[in-house]
Amino acid sequence: MADAALRLTALAEDLLGTPLPVRIRAWDGSESGPPGAPVLVLRHRRALRRLLWKPGELGLARAWVAGELDIEGDLYEALDLLAGLLWERGADAKDAVHPIRNPVLRTAARKLFAIAGPFPPPPPPPEELRHRRGMVHTKHRDKKAISHHYDVGNDFYSLVLGPSMVYSCAYWAAESPDSTLEEAQRDKLDLVCRKLGLKEGMRLLDVGCGWGSMAIHAAREYGVQVTGVTLSVEQAAYARKRIAEEGLTDRIEIRVQDYRDVRDGPYDAISSIGMAEHVGSEQYREYADDLYTLLKPGGRLLNHQIARRPERDESAYHIDDFIDSYVFPDGELAPVGRTLSTLEEAGFEARDVEVLREHYALTLREWVANLEKRWPEAVRMTSPGRARVWRLYMAASALSFERNRIGVNQILAIKPEEGGASGVQLRPRRWN
Structure with a gap:
C-alpha cells in the first residue's frame, strides 16, 4: 500500500510535538494532512536523503532547488506556516532537526532511511556556490561572490525587476x-537625490551602481556628474548601454571597480543603495572610513541597507545557509544600531533614519509576481534551479520583512564642516 505521506506525517508530528499545518503528497501518490492546506510535494525520495545528510534549512533548500520538493497552493501561506513550525520556535526547534543535539532524531533518522533508502548523499544542485577559498571579503573573493549573484543574465534581471532595473526596495509615497x-x-531614486541635496554641477559617487538607474536619474533630473562603481561586468555593460541611449555619456562614468580602490575624491555626495550588505561586519569600519575620506566637508552619504534584528547573544548569530549558499555568498546583515555607531565612529553625523520595511515587502511581492507571470522565459534564461532559487528567496524575504524579522533603512549622514555646520535645512517631520 502506498503510505509514504502518512508515515512521514506521523514521523514529523512525533518529532515536533505538534500537528503539521500542511499536507504532504509523496512520490508514491499518497497524501496526508489537513484538507485545504497548502501541499508540500515530495517528488522523489532523494529529497528525504538530502534532509538526512544535511538536516535543517540547507537540506530543504537543496531539495527545493533540485525540484524534488515543491509547494502547491499559496506559496506565502505555506512558507509562513513552515517558518512558524521550524524557524520561529527558538533553539529547541532548531535542535529538533539536528541529530547530534537530539537523540530522538537519531531514531527518526533510522525510520527515514527505511523510507528514503540508505544511499550516499546526493550532490548539491549546480546553482550552489561551493569550494570558496581564502579569507572572507578580500577583493578577489568579493568579486567572485558578486559575480555569482549578479552575473546570471541581464535579461533575467529585467524580467524580474521590470523596466526600472532597480534592485532595492521601491518607495510607495503616501500621496500615491x-x-x-x-x-x-x-x-x-528621487527620494535619495532629494536627501542628498543634489544640485547641478555636483559630483556624485554611486557605490554599487547596479544597472545604472540611480546614476541616470541623478544625472538626467539633477544635472550632476556621476561616477558609478560595480564589481559586476554584466551590470557595467548594461549600464553603459543605457547611459549611451539616454545621451548621458558626458555626465556618467561607470567603472568595474572595488569601492576600496576609488581614489578620485572628494565627492559632493555618495549614494550606497543595497550595497553595504556585501561588505561584511569585519570590514564595515573600513567601508565607513573610505566613504568618509571620499566626501568633501559638508558632503552627504545616503546609506540604504537591509538590517537584521539584534540577537540577545550576538555570538550566536548565524548567517542563513540558503542565502549564503545560493543567493548572497558571504553577505552579512547587521542591526541598524551597529551601522549607525560605525558610521559615527568614522566621523559621520547621522541626520536622518527612515525605515522602509513594509516598502520592501511590497517590492518583493511585485518581483515574485513578475517571475511567476513569465516563468517559462525565466527558466530558459537561466536554469530551472536558478529560477527556483529566486522564487523561494524573494517570497521568503517578503514574509521576513512583513513579520519584522528583517528591516531596511535609509541613513542620511554628513561629513561635518569645520565648526560643526551641517548644511542641512531645518524642516518639520510629517507623520500621518
Missing part, C-alpha cells in the same frame, strides 16, 4: 499608494 512598481522605484 497605488503606484506601479516602476513609479515607486522612480520615487525611491
Whole structure:
C-alpha cells in the first residue's frame, strides 16, 4: 500500500510535538494532512536523503532547488506556516532537526532511511556556490561572490525587476499608494537625490551602481556628474548601454571597480543603495572610513541597507545557509544600531533614519509576481534551479520583512564642516 505521506506525517508530528499545518503528497501518490492546506510535494525520495545528510534549512533548500520538493497552493501561506513550525520556535526547534543535539532524531533518522533508502548523499544542485577559498571579503573573493549573484543574465534581471532595473526596495509615497512598481522605484531614486541635496554641477559617487538607474536619474533630473562603481561586468555593460541611449555619456562614468580602490575624491555626495550588505561586519569600519575620506566637508552619504534584528547573544548569530549558499555568498546583515555607531565612529553625523520595511515587502511581492507571470522565459534564461532559487528567496524575504524579522533603512549622514555646520535645512517631520 502506498503510505509514504502518512508515515512521514506521523514521523514529523512525533518529532515536533505538534500537528503539521500542511499536507504532504509523496512520490508514491499518497497524501496526508489537513484538507485545504497548502501541499508540500515530495517528488522523489532523494529529497528525504538530502534532509538526512544535511538536516535543517540547507537540506530543504537543496531539495527545493533540485525540484524534488515543491509547494502547491499559496506559496506565502505555506512558507509562513513552515517558518512558524521550524524557524520561529527558538533553539529547541532548531535542535529538533539536528541529530547530534537530539537523540530522538537519531531514531527518526533510522525510520527515514527505511523510507528514503540508505544511499550516499546526493550532490548539491549546480546553482550552489561551493569550494570558496581564502579569507572572507578580500577583493578577489568579493568579486567572485558578486559575480555569482549578479552575473546570471541581464535579461533575467529585467524580467524580474521590470523596466526600472532597480534592485532595492521601491518607495510607495503616501500621496500615491497605488503606484506601479516602476513609479515607486522612480520615487525611491528621487527620494535619495532629494536627501542628498543634489544640485547641478555636483559630483556624485554611486557605490554599487547596479544597472545604472540611480546614476541616470541623478544625472538626467539633477544635472550632476556621476561616477558609478560595480564589481559586476554584466551590470557595467548594461549600464553603459543605457547611459549611451539616454545621451548621458558626458555626465556618467561607470567603472568595474572595488569601492576600496576609488581614489578620485572628494565627492559632493555618495549614494550606497543595497550595497553595504556585501561588505561584511569585519570590514564595515573600513567601508565607513573610505566613504568618509571620499566626501568633501559638508558632503552627504545616503546609506540604504537591509538590517537584521539584534540577537540577545550576538555570538550566536548565524548567517542563513540558503542565502549564503545560493543567493548572497558571504553577505552579512547587521542591526541598524551597529551601522549607525560605525558610521559615527568614522566621523559621520547621522541626520536622518527612515525605515522602509513594509516598502520592501511590497517590492518583493511585485518581483515574485513578475517571475511567476513569465516563468517559462525565466527558466530558459537561466536554469530551472536558478529560477527556483529566486522564487523561494524573494517570497521568503517578503514574509521576513512583513513579520519584522528583517528591516531596511535609509541613513542620511554628513561629513561635518569645520565648526560643526551641517548644511542641512531645518524642516518639520510629517507623520500621518
